[in-house]
Amino acid sequence: MxxxxxxxxxxxxxxxxxxxxxxxxxxxxxxxxxxxxxxxxxxxxxxxxxxxxxxxxxxxxxxxxxxxxxxxxxxxxxxxxxxxxxxxxxxxxxxxxxxxxxxxxxxxxxxxxxxxxxxxxxxxxxxxxxxxxxxxxxxxxxxxxxxxxxxxxxxxxxxxxxxxxxxxxxxxxxxxxxxxxxxxxxxxxxxxxxxxxxxxxxxxxxxxxxxxxxAGDADAPTSPGQLASHYAPKGTVRLNAVDINEGEVLLGFGAVDAPLNLSPSGDLVEAAARLFDALHQLNAMGAAQIAVSPIPDHGLGAAINDRLRRAAAPRSG
Known part of the structure:
Protein backbone atom coordinates (compact mmCIF):
# COMPACT_ATOMS: atom_id res chain seq x y z
CA MET A 1 0.00 0.00 0.00
CA ALA A 215 -30.25 -11.69 15.58
CA GLY A 216 -30.54 -15.27 14.39
CA ASP A 217 -34.06 -15.81 15.72
CA ALA A 218 -36.22 -17.49 13.10
CA ASP A 219 -38.56 -14.51 12.93
CA ALA A 220 -35.79 -11.89 13.05
CA PRO A 221 -33.96 -10.26 10.14
CA THR A 222 -30.63 -11.77 9.17
CA SER A 223 -27.67 -9.57 10.05
CA PRO A 224 -26.44 -7.48 7.13
CA GLY A 225 -24.23 -9.21 4.61
CA GLN A 226 -25.15 -12.80 5.40
CA LEU A 227 -27.51 -13.72 2.56
CA ALA A 228 -25.88 -14.86 -0.68
CA SER A 229 -28.90 -13.83 -2.70
CA HIS A 230 -28.20 -10.19 -1.95
CA TYR A 231 -25.13 -10.38 -4.19
CA ALA A 232 -26.58 -12.45 -7.01
CA PRO A 233 -27.43 -10.89 -10.38
CA LYS A 234 -30.34 -12.28 -12.35
CA GLY A 235 -28.10 -14.28 -14.71
CA THR A 236 -26.05 -17.34 -13.85
CA VAL A 237 -22.41 -16.68 -12.97
CA ARG A 238 -19.28 -18.64 -13.98
CA LEU A 239 -16.05 -17.70 -12.22
CA ASN A 240 -12.37 -17.77 -13.27
CA ALA A 241 -13.30 -17.70 -16.95
CA VAL A 242 -10.38 -17.51 -19.36
CA ASP A 243 -12.51 -18.39 -22.39
CA ILE A 244 -16.00 -17.17 -23.19
CA ASN A 245 -18.78 -19.57 -24.08
CA GLU A 246 -21.49 -18.73 -26.59
CA GLY A 247 -24.16 -16.53 -25.03
CA GLU A 248 -22.03 -15.38 -22.10
CA VAL A 249 -21.31 -11.76 -21.17
CA LEU A 250 -17.82 -11.22 -19.75
CA LEU A 251 -17.24 -9.25 -16.58
CA GLY A 252 -13.56 -8.56 -17.03
CA PHE A 253 -10.60 -7.80 -14.84
CA GLY A 254 -7.23 -6.71 -16.16
CA ALA A 255 -6.18 -6.53 -19.80
CA VAL A 256 -9.11 -8.35 -21.39
CA ASP A 257 -11.68 -7.26 -23.95
CA ALA A 258 -15.00 -7.12 -22.09
CA PRO A 259 -18.16 -5.02 -22.26
CA LEU A 260 -17.76 -4.42 -18.52
CA ASN A 261 -14.36 -4.39 -16.82
CA LEU A 262 -13.91 -4.00 -13.09
CA SER A 263 -10.40 -2.60 -13.61
CA PRO A 264 -8.57 -2.73 -16.95
CA SER A 265 -5.35 -1.90 -15.07
CA GLY A 266 -5.83 -4.74 -12.56
CA ASP A 267 -6.33 -2.39 -9.58
CA LEU A 268 -8.20 -4.24 -6.83
CA VAL A 269 -9.34 -1.04 -5.11
CA GLU A 270 -10.90 0.16 -8.36
CA ALA A 271 -12.43 -3.27 -8.90
CA ALA A 272 -13.97 -3.28 -5.44
CA ALA A 273 -15.46 0.16 -5.99
CA ARG A 274 -17.07 -0.97 -9.24
CA LEU A 275 -18.26 -4.46 -8.27
CA PHE A 276 -21.84 -3.89 -7.11
CA ASP A 277 -22.50 -1.31 -9.80
CA ALA A 278 -21.25 -3.77 -12.44
CA LEU A 279 -23.66 -6.43 -11.19
CA HIS A 280 -26.50 -3.93 -11.47
CA GLN A 281 -25.38 -3.08 -15.02
CA LEU A 282 -25.39 -6.77 -15.97
CA ASN A 283 -28.99 -6.97 -14.79
CA ALA A 284 -29.86 -3.90 -16.84
CA MET A 285 -28.25 -5.52 -19.89
CA GLY A 286 -30.38 -8.62 -19.40
CA ALA A 287 -27.30 -10.84 -19.17
CA ALA A 288 -28.57 -14.40 -18.71
CA GLN A 289 -25.10 -15.99 -18.54
CA ILE A 290 -22.15 -14.16 -17.01
CA ALA A 291 -18.50 -15.16 -17.14
CA VAL A 292 -16.06 -13.49 -14.76
CA SER A 293 -12.33 -13.13 -15.37
CA PRO A 294 -9.97 -14.54 -12.72
CA ILE A 295 -9.33 -12.07 -9.90
CA PRO A 296 -6.34 -12.36 -7.52
CA ASP A 297 -7.46 -13.73 -4.18
CA HIS A 298 -5.51 -11.38 -1.91
CA GLY A 299 -6.20 -8.00 -0.34
CA LEU A 300 -9.52 -6.64 -1.55
CA GLY A 301 -9.50 -9.43 -4.13
CA ALA A 302 -10.48 -11.85 -1.37
CA ALA A 303 -13.56 -9.77 -0.61
CA ILE A 304 -14.42 -9.42 -4.29
CA ASN A 305 -14.11 -13.16 -4.81
CA ASP A 306 -16.19 -13.87 -1.72
CA ARG A 307 -19.05 -11.80 -3.14
CA LEU A 308 -18.66 -13.36 -6.58
CA ARG A 309 -18.69 -16.87 -5.14
CA ARG A 310 -21.95 -16.03 -3.37
CA ALA A 311 -23.29 -14.64 -6.65
CA ALA A 312 -22.36 -17.88 -8.41
CA ALA A 313 -23.78 -20.17 -5.73
CA PRO A 314 -26.86 -22.27 -6.58
CA ARG A 315 -30.05 -20.32 -5.95
CA SER A 316 -32.55 -21.51 -3.39
CA GLY A 317 -36.24 -21.68 -4.12
Missing part, protein backbone atom coordinates in the same frame (compact mmCIF):
# COMPACT_ATOMS: atom_id res chain seq x y z
CA UNK A 2 1.26 3.48 -0.84
CA UNK A 3 2.41 5.47 2.19
CA UNK A 4 0.43 8.67 2.61
CA UNK A 5 1.01 11.73 4.76
CA UNK A 6 -1.29 11.60 7.78
CA UNK A 7 -2.21 15.07 8.99
CA UNK A 8 -3.52 15.94 12.45
CA UNK A 9 -6.48 18.31 12.48
CA UNK A 10 -7.45 20.44 15.44
CA UNK A 11 -11.08 20.20 16.61
CA UNK A 12 -11.78 23.87 15.90
CA UNK A 13 -13.49 25.51 12.92
CA UNK A 14 -10.28 25.80 10.90
CA UNK A 15 -9.18 22.22 11.52
CA UNK A 16 -12.61 20.77 10.84
CA UNK A 17 -12.91 22.76 7.62
CA UNK A 18 -9.62 21.24 6.49
CA UNK A 19 -10.77 17.74 7.48
CA UNK A 20 -14.06 18.21 5.63
CA UNK A 21 -12.16 19.27 2.51
CA UNK A 22 -10.10 16.07 2.67
CA UNK A 23 -13.29 14.02 2.93
CA UNK A 24 -14.71 15.91 -0.04
CA UNK A 25 -11.63 14.98 -2.06
CA UNK A 26 -12.18 11.28 -1.32
CA UNK A 27 -9.77 11.09 1.61
CA UNK A 28 -9.88 9.04 4.82
CA UNK A 29 -10.18 11.00 8.07
CA UNK A 30 -10.45 9.54 11.57
CA UNK A 31 -12.62 11.46 14.02
CA UNK A 32 -13.99 10.99 17.53
CA UNK A 33 -17.53 9.98 18.38
CA UNK A 34 -18.96 9.27 21.80
CA UNK A 35 -18.40 5.54 21.16
CA UNK A 36 -15.01 5.10 19.46
CA UNK A 37 -12.94 6.89 16.83
CA UNK A 38 -14.41 6.31 13.39
CA UNK A 39 -12.54 6.17 10.09
CA UNK A 40 -14.64 8.44 7.93
CA UNK A 41 -15.14 8.69 4.18
CA UNK A 42 -17.76 10.27 1.94
CA UNK A 43 -20.50 7.62 1.95
CA UNK A 44 -21.39 8.55 -1.65
CA UNK A 45 -17.90 7.95 -3.07
CA UNK A 46 -17.28 4.28 -3.99
CA UNK A 47 -13.57 4.80 -4.68
CA UNK A 48 -13.12 6.32 -1.23
CA UNK A 49 -15.10 3.51 0.42
CA UNK A 50 -13.02 0.88 -1.38
CA UNK A 51 -9.87 2.60 -0.15
CA UNK A 52 -11.28 2.49 3.38
CA UNK A 53 -11.68 -1.30 3.17
CA UNK A 54 -8.09 -1.60 1.95
CA UNK A 55 -6.76 0.72 4.68
CA UNK A 56 -8.42 -1.33 7.41
CA UNK A 57 -7.49 -4.67 5.85
CA UNK A 58 -11.18 -5.46 6.24
CA UNK A 59 -11.70 -9.02 5.02
CA UNK A 60 -15.06 -8.46 3.35
CA UNK A 61 -17.63 -5.90 2.38
CA UNK A 62 -19.32 -5.75 5.75
CA UNK A 63 -21.99 -3.05 5.72
CA UNK A 64 -20.77 0.24 7.18
CA UNK A 65 -22.54 2.64 9.51
CA UNK A 66 -23.32 6.05 8.03
CA UNK A 67 -23.15 9.05 10.36
CA UNK A 68 -25.40 12.03 9.73
CA UNK A 69 -26.06 15.31 11.52
CA UNK A 70 -29.72 14.87 12.48
CA UNK A 71 -32.91 12.88 12.12
CA UNK A 72 -33.96 15.27 9.37
CA UNK A 73 -30.71 14.51 7.51
CA UNK A 74 -31.28 10.77 7.93
CA UNK A 75 -34.71 11.05 6.30
CA UNK A 76 -32.95 11.74 2.97
CA UNK A 77 -31.29 8.32 3.00
CA UNK A 78 -33.62 5.85 4.74
CA UNK A 79 -37.32 5.23 5.28
CA UNK A 80 -38.53 5.40 8.88
CA UNK A 81 -41.42 3.38 10.25
CA UNK A 82 -43.16 4.56 13.43
CA UNK A 83 -40.95 2.43 15.70
CA UNK A 84 -37.72 3.62 14.10
CA UNK A 85 -38.78 7.25 14.30
CA UNK A 86 -39.71 6.86 17.97
CA UNK A 87 -36.32 5.31 18.72
CA UNK A 88 -34.49 8.03 16.82
CA UNK A 89 -36.41 10.73 18.70
CA UNK A 90 -35.65 9.01 22.01
CA UNK A 91 -31.98 8.18 21.55
CA UNK A 92 -30.48 10.42 18.84
CA UNK A 93 -27.97 11.86 19.05
CA UNK A 94 -26.54 8.81 20.75
CA UNK A 95 -25.04 5.34 20.54
CA UNK A 96 -27.90 3.78 18.59
CA UNK A 97 -27.59 2.64 14.98
CA UNK A 98 -30.79 1.84 13.11
CA UNK A 99 -30.88 -0.51 10.12
CA UNK A 100 -33.62 0.81 7.84
CA UNK A 101 -34.77 0.53 4.21
CA UNK A 102 -32.55 2.50 1.85
CA UNK A 103 -34.27 5.17 -0.23
CA UNK A 104 -34.02 4.54 -3.96
CA UNK A 105 -32.57 8.01 -4.52
CA UNK A 106 -30.25 8.03 -1.51
CA UNK A 107 -27.04 8.20 -3.54
CA UNK A 108 -25.14 6.05 -1.02
CA UNK A 109 -22.32 3.91 -2.44
CA UNK A 110 -23.41 0.25 -2.77
CA UNK A 111 -20.13 -0.69 -1.05
CA UNK A 112 -21.43 0.98 2.12
CA UNK A 113 -24.52 -1.22 2.17
CA UNK A 114 -22.76 -4.30 0.73
CA UNK A 115 -25.36 -4.20 -2.02
CA UNK A 116 -28.23 -4.61 0.43
CA UNK A 117 -31.44 -2.61 0.37
CA UNK A 118 -30.95 -1.41 3.95
CA UNK A 119 -28.62 1.15 5.50
CA UNK A 120 -27.17 1.32 9.00
CA UNK A 121 -27.38 4.93 10.15
CA UNK A 122 -26.95 7.03 13.29
CA UNK A 123 -26.50 10.54 14.67
CA UNK A 124 -23.41 10.66 16.92
CA UNK A 125 -23.53 12.43 20.29
CA UNK A 126 -20.15 14.15 20.21
CA UNK A 127 -19.46 17.82 19.64
CA UNK A 128 -16.51 17.27 17.33
CA UNK A 129 -18.33 14.67 15.24
CA UNK A 130 -21.35 16.96 14.97
CA UNK A 131 -19.17 19.89 13.92
CA UNK A 132 -17.37 17.78 11.31
CA UNK A 133 -20.70 16.57 9.89
CA UNK A 134 -21.86 20.18 9.70
CA UNK A 135 -18.65 21.27 7.97
CA UNK A 136 -18.79 18.37 5.51
CA UNK A 137 -22.55 18.71 4.97
CA UNK A 138 -23.01 15.12 3.86
CA UNK A 139 -23.15 11.49 5.02
CA UNK A 140 -19.94 10.02 6.47
CA UNK A 141 -19.47 6.25 6.47
CA UNK A 142 -17.24 5.31 9.39
CA UNK A 143 -16.27 1.96 10.89
CA UNK A 144 -13.82 2.00 13.79
CA UNK A 145 -10.49 3.61 12.92
CA UNK A 146 -8.25 0.60 13.44
CA UNK A 147 -6.90 -2.32 11.42
CA UNK A 148 -9.50 -5.05 11.13
CA UNK A 149 -9.47 -7.45 14.06
CA UNK A 150 -7.62 -5.13 16.42
CA UNK A 151 -8.89 -3.20 19.41
CA UNK A 152 -11.10 -0.23 18.59
CA UNK A 153 -9.51 3.16 19.29
CA UNK A 154 -10.83 5.55 21.92
CA UNK A 155 -7.98 8.08 21.75
CA UNK A 156 -6.38 9.88 18.81
CA UNK A 157 -3.08 8.28 19.81
CA UNK A 158 -4.59 4.81 19.32
CA UNK A 159 -5.45 5.77 15.75
CA UNK A 160 -2.04 7.30 15.11
CA UNK A 161 -0.24 4.20 16.38
CA UNK A 162 -1.84 1.95 13.76
CA UNK A 163 -3.02 4.16 10.91
CA UNK A 164 -0.28 6.76 10.40
CA UNK A 165 0.94 6.54 6.82
CA UNK A 166 -2.26 4.76 5.77
CA UNK A 167 -4.99 7.39 6.19
CA UNK A 168 -5.07 11.07 5.29
CA UNK A 169 -5.88 12.62 8.62
CA UNK A 170 -6.92 12.39 12.26
CA UNK A 171 -9.12 14.89 14.07
CA UNK A 172 -7.79 14.93 17.63
CA UNK A 173 -10.89 15.39 19.74
CA UNK A 174 -9.76 13.80 22.97
CA UNK A 175 -11.03 10.60 24.54
CA UNK A 176 -14.29 8.92 23.54
CA UNK A 177 -16.61 8.90 26.56
CA UNK A 178 -18.57 5.70 25.78
CA UNK A 179 -15.69 3.62 24.48
CA UNK A 180 -17.65 0.76 22.90
CA UNK A 181 -19.38 0.71 19.54
CA UNK A 182 -23.00 1.68 19.04
CA UNK A 183 -25.93 -0.66 19.59
CA UNK A 184 -27.44 -1.80 16.29
CA UNK A 185 -31.17 -2.41 15.95
CA UNK A 186 -33.47 -3.29 13.06
CA UNK A 187 -37.16 -2.49 13.48
CA UNK A 188 -38.71 -4.77 10.83
CA UNK A 189 -40.35 -7.24 10.94
CA UNK A 190 -39.98 -6.64 14.70
CA UNK A 191 -37.47 -4.73 16.84
CA UNK A 192 -34.31 -6.86 16.77
CA UNK A 193 -30.91 -6.47 18.41
CA UNK A 194 -28.23 -6.98 15.77
CA UNK A 195 -25.31 -5.87 17.97
CA UNK A 196 -25.04 -4.96 21.62
CA UNK A 197 -23.26 -1.70 22.24
CA UNK A 198 -23.15 1.63 23.99
CA UNK A 199 -26.92 1.94 24.45
CA UNK A 200 -28.32 -0.80 26.71
CA UNK A 201 -30.80 -3.11 25.02
CA UNK A 202 -33.08 -2.79 28.05
CA UNK A 203 -33.51 0.93 27.37
CA UNK A 204 -34.51 0.19 23.79
CA UNK A 205 -36.93 -2.54 24.89
CA UNK A 206 -38.55 -0.14 27.35
CA UNK A 207 -38.92 2.46 24.61
CA UNK A 208 -40.66 0.07 22.21
CA UNK A 209 -42.69 -1.68 24.91
CA UNK A 210 -41.50 -5.19 24.11
CA UNK A 211 -38.48 -7.44 24.42
CA UNK A 212 -36.09 -7.28 21.49
CA UNK A 213 -35.66 -10.27 19.23
CA UNK A 214 -32.07 -11.43 18.90
Missing amino acids: TVVTTRTFTPDAAGLSQAAAVLGDGGLVAFPTETVYGLGVDARNSDAVARLYAAKGRPGFNPLIVHVASLDAAEAYVEFDDTARALAQAFWPGALTLVLPLRADAGISPLVTAGLDTLAIRVPDHGVAAALLAAFDGPIAAPSANPSGQVSPTKAAHVADHMTGIIDGIVDGGDCPVGVESTIVATQPRPTLLRAGGLPAEAIANAVGQDLAM
Whole structure:
Protein backbone atom coordinates (compact mmCIF):
# COMPACT_ATOMS: atom_id res chain seq x y z
CA MET A 1 0.00 0.00 0.00
CA THR A 2 1.26 3.48 -0.84
CA VAL A 3 2.41 5.47 2.19
CA VAL A 4 0.43 8.67 2.61
CA THR A 5 1.01 11.73 4.76
CA THR A 6 -1.29 11.60 7.78
CA ARG A 7 -2.21 15.07 8.99
CA THR A 8 -3.52 15.94 12.45
CA PHE A 9 -6.48 18.31 12.48
CA THR A 10 -7.45 20.44 15.44
CA PRO A 11 -11.08 20.20 16.61
CA ASP A 12 -11.78 23.87 15.90
CA ALA A 13 -13.49 25.51 12.92
CA ALA A 14 -10.28 25.80 10.90
CA GLY A 15 -9.18 22.22 11.52
CA LEU A 16 -12.61 20.77 10.84
CA SER A 17 -12.91 22.76 7.62
CA GLN A 18 -9.62 21.24 6.49
CA ALA A 19 -10.77 17.74 7.48
CA ALA A 20 -14.06 18.21 5.63
CA ALA A 21 -12.16 19.27 2.51
CA VAL A 22 -10.10 16.07 2.67
CA LEU A 23 -13.29 14.02 2.93
CA GLY A 24 -14.71 15.91 -0.04
CA ASP A 25 -11.63 14.98 -2.06
CA GLY A 26 -12.18 11.28 -1.32
CA GLY A 27 -9.77 11.09 1.61
CA LEU A 28 -9.88 9.04 4.82
CA VAL A 29 -10.18 11.00 8.07
CA ALA A 30 -10.45 9.54 11.57
CA PHE A 31 -12.62 11.46 14.02
CA PRO A 32 -13.99 10.99 17.53
CA THR A 33 -17.53 9.98 18.38
CA GLU A 34 -18.96 9.27 21.80
CA THR A 35 -18.40 5.54 21.16
CA VAL A 36 -15.01 5.10 19.46
CA TYR A 37 -12.94 6.89 16.83
CA GLY A 38 -14.41 6.31 13.39
CA LEU A 39 -12.54 6.17 10.09
CA GLY A 40 -14.64 8.44 7.93
CA VAL A 41 -15.14 8.69 4.18
CA ASP A 42 -17.76 10.27 1.94
CA ALA A 43 -20.50 7.62 1.95
CA ARG A 44 -21.39 8.55 -1.65
CA ASN A 45 -17.90 7.95 -3.07
CA SER A 46 -17.28 4.28 -3.99
CA ASP A 47 -13.57 4.80 -4.68
CA ALA A 48 -13.12 6.32 -1.23
CA VAL A 49 -15.10 3.51 0.42
CA ALA A 50 -13.02 0.88 -1.38
CA ARG A 51 -9.87 2.60 -0.15
CA LEU A 52 -11.28 2.49 3.38
CA TYR A 53 -11.68 -1.30 3.17
CA ALA A 54 -8.09 -1.60 1.95
CA ALA A 55 -6.76 0.72 4.68
CA LYS A 56 -8.42 -1.33 7.41
CA GLY A 57 -7.49 -4.67 5.85
CA ARG A 58 -11.18 -5.46 6.24
CA PRO A 59 -11.70 -9.02 5.02
CA GLY A 60 -15.06 -8.46 3.35
CA PHE A 61 -17.63 -5.90 2.38
CA ASN A 62 -19.32 -5.75 5.75
CA PRO A 63 -21.99 -3.05 5.72
CA LEU A 64 -20.77 0.24 7.18
CA ILE A 65 -22.54 2.64 9.51
CA VAL A 66 -23.32 6.05 8.03
CA HIS A 67 -23.15 9.05 10.36
CA VAL A 68 -25.40 12.03 9.73
CA ALA A 69 -26.06 15.31 11.52
CA SER A 70 -29.72 14.87 12.48
CA LEU A 71 -32.91 12.88 12.12
CA ASP A 72 -33.96 15.27 9.37
CA ALA A 73 -30.71 14.51 7.51
CA ALA A 74 -31.28 10.77 7.93
CA GLU A 75 -34.71 11.05 6.30
CA ALA A 76 -32.95 11.74 2.97
CA TYR A 77 -31.29 8.32 3.00
CA VAL A 78 -33.62 5.85 4.74
CA GLU A 79 -37.32 5.23 5.28
CA PHE A 80 -38.53 5.40 8.88
CA ASP A 81 -41.42 3.38 10.25
CA ASP A 82 -43.16 4.56 13.43
CA THR A 83 -40.95 2.43 15.70
CA ALA A 84 -37.72 3.62 14.10
CA ARG A 85 -38.78 7.25 14.30
CA ALA A 86 -39.71 6.86 17.97
CA LEU A 87 -36.32 5.31 18.72
CA ALA A 88 -34.49 8.03 16.82
CA GLN A 89 -36.41 10.73 18.70
CA ALA A 90 -35.65 9.01 22.01
CA PHE A 91 -31.98 8.18 21.55
CA TRP A 92 -30.48 10.42 18.84
CA PRO A 93 -27.97 11.86 19.05
CA GLY A 94 -26.54 8.81 20.75
CA ALA A 95 -25.04 5.34 20.54
CA LEU A 96 -27.90 3.78 18.59
CA THR A 97 -27.59 2.64 14.98
CA LEU A 98 -30.79 1.84 13.11
CA VAL A 99 -30.88 -0.51 10.12
CA LEU A 100 -33.62 0.81 7.84
CA PRO A 101 -34.77 0.53 4.21
CA LEU A 102 -32.55 2.50 1.85
CA ARG A 103 -34.27 5.17 -0.23
CA ALA A 104 -34.02 4.54 -3.96
CA ASP A 105 -32.57 8.01 -4.52
CA ALA A 106 -30.25 8.03 -1.51
CA GLY A 107 -27.04 8.20 -3.54
CA ILE A 108 -25.14 6.05 -1.02
CA SER A 109 -22.32 3.91 -2.44
CA PRO A 110 -23.41 0.25 -2.77
CA LEU A 111 -20.13 -0.69 -1.05
CA VAL A 112 -21.43 0.98 2.12
CA THR A 113 -24.52 -1.22 2.17
CA ALA A 114 -22.76 -4.30 0.73
CA GLY A 115 -25.36 -4.20 -2.02
CA LEU A 116 -28.23 -4.61 0.43
CA ASP A 117 -31.44 -2.61 0.37
CA THR A 118 -30.95 -1.41 3.95
CA LEU A 119 -28.62 1.15 5.50
CA ALA A 120 -27.17 1.32 9.00
CA ILE A 121 -27.38 4.93 10.15
CA ARG A 122 -26.95 7.03 13.29
CA VAL A 123 -26.50 10.54 14.67
CA PRO A 124 -23.41 10.66 16.92
CA ASP A 125 -23.53 12.43 20.29
CA HIS A 126 -20.15 14.15 20.21
CA GLY A 127 -19.46 17.82 19.64
CA VAL A 128 -16.51 17.27 17.33
CA ALA A 129 -18.33 14.67 15.24
CA ALA A 130 -21.35 16.96 14.97
CA ALA A 131 -19.17 19.89 13.92
CA LEU A 132 -17.37 17.78 11.31
CA LEU A 133 -20.70 16.57 9.89
CA ALA A 134 -21.86 20.18 9.70
CA ALA A 135 -18.65 21.27 7.97
CA PHE A 136 -18.79 18.37 5.51
CA ASP A 137 -22.55 18.71 4.97
CA GLY A 138 -23.01 15.12 3.86
CA PRO A 139 -23.15 11.49 5.02
CA ILE A 140 -19.94 10.02 6.47
CA ALA A 141 -19.47 6.25 6.47
CA ALA A 142 -17.24 5.31 9.39
CA PRO A 143 -16.27 1.96 10.89
CA SER A 144 -13.82 2.00 13.79
CA ALA A 145 -10.49 3.61 12.92
CA ASN A 146 -8.25 0.60 13.44
CA PRO A 147 -6.90 -2.32 11.42
CA SER A 148 -9.50 -5.05 11.13
CA GLY A 149 -9.47 -7.45 14.06
CA GLN A 150 -7.62 -5.13 16.42
CA VAL A 151 -8.89 -3.20 19.41
CA SER A 152 -11.10 -0.23 18.59
CA PRO A 153 -9.51 3.16 19.29
CA THR A 154 -10.83 5.55 21.92
CA LYS A 155 -7.98 8.08 21.75
CA ALA A 156 -6.38 9.88 18.81
CA ALA A 157 -3.08 8.28 19.81
CA HIS A 158 -4.59 4.81 19.32
CA VAL A 159 -5.45 5.77 15.75
CA ALA A 160 -2.04 7.30 15.11
CA ASP A 161 -0.24 4.20 16.38
CA HIS A 162 -1.84 1.95 13.76
CA MET A 163 -3.02 4.16 10.91
CA THR A 164 -0.28 6.76 10.40
CA GLY A 165 0.94 6.54 6.82
CA ILE A 166 -2.26 4.76 5.77
CA ILE A 167 -4.99 7.39 6.19
CA ASP A 168 -5.07 11.07 5.29
CA GLY A 169 -5.88 12.62 8.62
CA ILE A 170 -6.92 12.39 12.26
CA VAL A 171 -9.12 14.89 14.07
CA ASP A 172 -7.79 14.93 17.63
CA GLY A 173 -10.89 15.39 19.74
CA GLY A 174 -9.76 13.80 22.97
CA ASP A 175 -11.03 10.60 24.54
CA CYS A 176 -14.29 8.92 23.54
CA PRO A 177 -16.61 8.90 26.56
CA VAL A 178 -18.57 5.70 25.78
CA GLY A 179 -15.69 3.62 24.48
CA VAL A 180 -17.65 0.76 22.90
CA GLU A 181 -19.38 0.71 19.54
CA SER A 182 -23.00 1.68 19.04
CA THR A 183 -25.93 -0.66 19.59
CA ILE A 184 -27.44 -1.80 16.29
CA VAL A 185 -31.17 -2.41 15.95
CA ALA A 186 -33.47 -3.29 13.06
CA THR A 187 -37.16 -2.49 13.48
CA GLN A 188 -38.71 -4.77 10.83
CA PRO A 189 -40.35 -7.24 10.94
CA ARG A 190 -39.98 -6.64 14.70
CA PRO A 191 -37.47 -4.73 16.84
CA THR A 192 -34.31 -6.86 16.77
CA LEU A 193 -30.91 -6.47 18.41
CA LEU A 194 -28.23 -6.98 15.77
CA ARG A 195 -25.31 -5.87 17.97
CA ALA A 196 -25.04 -4.96 21.62
CA GLY A 197 -23.26 -1.70 22.24
CA GLY A 198 -23.15 1.63 23.99
CA LEU A 199 -26.92 1.94 24.45
CA PRO A 200 -28.32 -0.80 26.71
CA ALA A 201 -30.80 -3.11 25.02
CA GLU A 202 -33.08 -2.79 28.05
CA ALA A 203 -33.51 0.93 27.37
CA ILE A 204 -34.51 0.19 23.79
CA ALA A 205 -36.93 -2.54 24.89
CA ASN A 206 -38.55 -0.14 27.35
CA ALA A 207 -38.92 2.46 24.61
CA VAL A 208 -40.66 0.07 22.21
CA GLY A 209 -42.69 -1.68 24.91
CA GLN A 210 -41.50 -5.19 24.11
CA ASP A 211 -38.48 -7.44 24.42
CA LEU A 212 -36.09 -7.28 21.49
CA ALA A 213 -35.66 -10.27 19.23
CA MET A 214 -32.07 -11.43 18.90
CA ALA A 215 -30.25 -11.69 15.58
CA GLY A 216 -30.54 -15.27 14.39
CA ASP A 217 -34.06 -15.81 15.72
CA ALA A 218 -36.22 -17.49 13.10
CA ASP A 219 -38.56 -14.51 12.93
CA ALA A 220 -35.79 -11.89 13.05
CA PRO A 221 -33.96 -10.26 10.14
CA THR A 222 -30.63 -11.77 9.17
CA SER A 223 -27.67 -9.57 10.05
CA PRO A 224 -26.44 -7.48 7.13
CA GLY A 225 -24.23 -9.21 4.61
CA GLN A 226 -25.15 -12.80 5.40
CA LEU A 227 -27.51 -13.72 2.56
CA ALA A 228 -25.88 -14.86 -0.68
CA SER A 229 -28.90 -13.83 -2.70
CA HIS A 230 -28.20 -10.19 -1.95
CA TYR A 231 -25.13 -10.38 -4.19
CA ALA A 232 -26.58 -12.45 -7.01
CA PRO A 233 -27.43 -10.89 -10.38
CA LYS A 234 -30.34 -12.28 -12.35
CA GLY A 235 -28.10 -14.28 -14.71
CA THR A 236 -26.05 -17.34 -13.85
CA VAL A 237 -22.41 -16.68 -12.97
CA ARG A 238 -19.28 -18.64 -13.98
CA LEU A 239 -16.05 -17.70 -12.22
CA ASN A 240 -12.37 -17.77 -13.27
CA ALA A 241 -13.30 -17.70 -16.95
CA VAL A 242 -10.38 -17.51 -19.36
CA ASP A 243 -12.51 -18.39 -22.39
CA ILE A 244 -16.00 -17.17 -23.19
CA ASN A 245 -18.78 -19.57 -24.08
CA GLU A 246 -21.49 -18.73 -26.59
CA GLY A 247 -24.16 -16.53 -25.03
CA GLU A 248 -22.03 -15.38 -22.10
CA VAL A 249 -21.31 -11.76 -21.17
CA LEU A 250 -17.82 -11.22 -19.75
CA LEU A 251 -17.24 -9.25 -16.58
CA GLY A 252 -13.56 -8.56 -17.03
CA PHE A 253 -10.60 -7.80 -14.84
CA GLY A 254 -7.23 -6.71 -16.16
CA ALA A 255 -6.18 -6.53 -19.80
CA VAL A 256 -9.11 -8.35 -21.39
CA ASP A 257 -11.68 -7.26 -23.95
CA ALA A 258 -15.00 -7.12 -22.09
CA PRO A 259 -18.16 -5.02 -22.26
CA LEU A 260 -17.76 -4.42 -18.52
CA ASN A 261 -14.36 -4.39 -16.82
CA LEU A 262 -13.91 -4.00 -13.09
CA SER A 263 -10.40 -2.60 -13.61
CA PRO A 264 -8.57 -2.73 -16.95
CA SER A 265 -5.35 -1.90 -15.07
CA GLY A 266 -5.83 -4.74 -12.56
CA ASP A 267 -6.33 -2.39 -9.58
CA LEU A 268 -8.20 -4.24 -6.83
CA VAL A 269 -9.34 -1.04 -5.11
CA GLU A 270 -10.90 0.16 -8.36
CA ALA A 271 -12.43 -3.27 -8.90
CA ALA A 272 -13.97 -3.28 -5.44
CA ALA A 273 -15.46 0.16 -5.99
CA ARG A 274 -17.07 -0.97 -9.24
CA LEU A 275 -18.26 -4.46 -8.27
CA PHE A 276 -21.84 -3.89 -7.11
CA ASP A 277 -22.50 -1.31 -9.80
CA ALA A 278 -21.25 -3.77 -12.44
CA LEU A 279 -23.66 -6.43 -11.19
CA HIS A 280 -26.50 -3.93 -11.47
CA GLN A 281 -25.38 -3.08 -15.02
CA LEU A 282 -25.39 -6.77 -15.97
CA ASN A 283 -28.99 -6.97 -14.79
CA ALA A 284 -29.86 -3.90 -16.84
CA MET A 285 -28.25 -5.52 -19.89
CA GLY A 286 -30.38 -8.62 -19.40
CA ALA A 287 -27.30 -10.84 -19.17
CA ALA A 288 -28.57 -14.40 -18.71
CA GLN A 289 -25.10 -15.99 -18.54
CA ILE A 290 -22.15 -14.16 -17.01
CA ALA A 291 -18.50 -15.16 -17.14
CA VAL A 292 -16.06 -13.49 -14.76
CA SER A 293 -12.33 -13.13 -15.37
CA PRO A 294 -9.97 -14.54 -12.72
CA ILE A 295 -9.33 -12.07 -9.90
CA PRO A 296 -6.34 -12.36 -7.52
CA ASP A 297 -7.46 -13.73 -4.18
CA HIS A 298 -5.51 -11.38 -1.91
CA GLY A 299 -6.20 -8.00 -0.34
CA LEU A 300 -9.52 -6.64 -1.55
CA GLY A 301 -9.50 -9.43 -4.13
CA ALA A 302 -10.48 -11.85 -1.37
CA ALA A 303 -13.56 -9.77 -0.61
CA ILE A 304 -14.42 -9.42 -4.29
CA ASN A 305 -14.11 -13.16 -4.81
CA ASP A 306 -16.19 -13.87 -1.72
CA ARG A 307 -19.05 -11.80 -3.14
CA LEU A 308 -18.66 -13.36 -6.58
CA ARG A 309 -18.69 -16.87 -5.14
CA ARG A 310 -21.95 -16.03 -3.37
CA ALA A 311 -23.29 -14.64 -6.65
CA ALA A 312 -22.36 -17.88 -8.41
CA ALA A 313 -23.78 -20.17 -5.73
CA PRO A 314 -26.86 -22.27 -6.58
CA ARG A 315 -30.05 -20.32 -5.95
CA SER A 316 -32.55 -21.51 -3.39
CA GLY A 317 -36.24 -21.68 -4.12
